[in-house]
Amino acid sequence: MKANHLLELLRQITDLDDPAVRGRGADEVTDWIxxxxxxxxxxxxxxxxxxxxxxxxxxxxxxQLHALLELTSTGHVEDAHMAHLREIDVAELPAEFQGYITDLDRK
Structure with a gap:
C-alpha cells in the first residue's frame, strides 16, 4: 500500500467532525485487507x-468493530494492538455490538 493511501485511510478513520467519514474509512479498511x-x-x-x-x-x-475483526484475520493484530477497546463499557452497547466485542476478546 502506498503511503498516501494509508494516510488517507488514517485521516478518514480519525475525522473529528463527521461520523459518516469515519464509518466509510473503516469500511474501506476492510476493502484492502x-x-x-x-x-x-x-x-x-x-x-x-x-x-x-x-x-x-x-x-x-x-x-470500526467490523474492520477490527477483519484485521485480526491477517494474523498480524494482537490483543495489545486493540487495547483501547477495554475503555468501552460493553453494558452500554446495543446487543449486536456486544457480540463484536466478545468476538474481538477471543482473538
Missing amino acids: RSYTSAEAVTLATVLSATAARERDHTALEA
Missing part, C-alpha cells in the same frame, strides 16, 4: 481501537 503489511495492519488496528473507544455514532462504531 489482503494488501496490508504487518506494520500497516497493526497501525490501523491500534487507531481503529482508539477511535472505537471514543465513538458515539452507532453506524461508525459498527464499521
Whole structure:
C-alpha cells in the first residue's frame, strides 16, 4: 500500500467532525485487507481501537468493530494492538455490538 493511501485511510478513520467519514474509512479498511503489511495492519488496528473507544455514532462504531475483526484475520493484530477497546463499557452497547466485542476478546 502506498503511503498516501494509508494516510488517507488514517485521516478518514480519525475525522473529528463527521461520523459518516469515519464509518466509510473503516469500511474501506476492510476493502484492502489482503494488501496490508504487518506494520500497516497493526497501525490501523491500534487507531481503529482508539477511535472505537471514543465513538458515539452507532453506524461508525459498527464499521470500526467490523474492520477490527477483519484485521485480526491477517494474523498480524494482537490483543495489545486493540487495547483501547477495554475503555468501552460493553453494558452500554446495543446487543449486536456486544457480540463484536466478545468476538474481538477471543482473538
